[in-house]
Amino acid sequence: MSSWTNFLQSSHEYEKGVEDYLDKSFSTRAIGDQITCPCKVSDHRFWHCKETVFNHLIAKGIEPGTEEWHCYEKGMSSTSNTERDVEDMHYDIERLIYDVRRDVAERLYMCLETAEVMRWHDEERKKDELLRHPDDGGAWKEFDQKYPDFANET
């Protein structure tokens, strides 16, 4: 196992080690284009792309113990995957709740709107009924005038 982590962060050996480490890590444990960042600040809690991890390792240094990448990180990455799944699940649930709420709100709104339309129809129908009688009366008058014989006969 190389001891590149013991070199100074500014040294060529360290940089070479970082590149080597990234090649190995990205070919074995990357999800998408990201791995858990092993720098001293991220400490495998955050997922970053190759360029960011490289910059972190050069600028902030590597978390001690990371050079045993093979066994150490396998365990870490599975924990992180679970954490990530839980995060995804939370997000999905939140979205689901949001969708359901929106759906319920929309239905409620539609109900209100339907109720409003029904009420409107009802009122219009009543108004219509009120208007219809004189109208009908008028129509009958007109009919009587047009067909006086018919009117007389009845």
Ligand SMILES: [Zn+2]
């Ligand atoms: Zn980092």
